[in-house]
Amino acid sequence: MNRFQEAYYLDHGKFASSLEDLKLPIDPEAKNYIFFTVNFRQAVFNYGIPAEAYNYEPQTEKWRRAYIGGVFLTKVPGTNELTTEAIICRAEVSGIRTIEPPINAQTCGSKTSKISS
Numbered sequence: 001m002n003r004f005q006e007a008y009y010l011d012h013g014k015f016a017s018s019l020e021d022l023k024l025p026i027d028p029e030a031k032n033y034i035f036f037t038v039n040f041r042q043a044v045f046n047y048g049i050p051a052e053a054y055n056y057e058p059q060t061e062k063w064r065r066a067y068i069g070g071v072f073l074t075k076v077p078g079t080n081e082l083t084t085e086a087i088i089c090r091a092e093v094s095g096i097r098t099i100e101p102p103i104n105a106q107t108c109g110s111k112t113s114k115i116s117s
Contacts, residue, residue, distance in 0.1 A: 001046035002069040002086040015044035043072045053097045063094040070102040088116040
């Protein structure tokens, strides 16, 4: 989802507001995860929340972990140009319905760990 957001920004000069805008080949309500996007002017967050977190009582030992991707606009040093930087973070525990967004392209939010940039 992050790569699609970066490509969308290059083509449109802004981040996509929905999965439909990105034309992602995934169902927003897939069997295992619920996917959605939250767009801000300087960043966009792409969520993958385990579907069972919305459908069942807590059974944390069986649940999948939530993921969040962030794409940030950053200034290219020594220029006025903007570029995108991305990060993917995973919840440190399973069985949660919410996940803290990353702080920037290098730092994940509270109770999450960086798995990719």
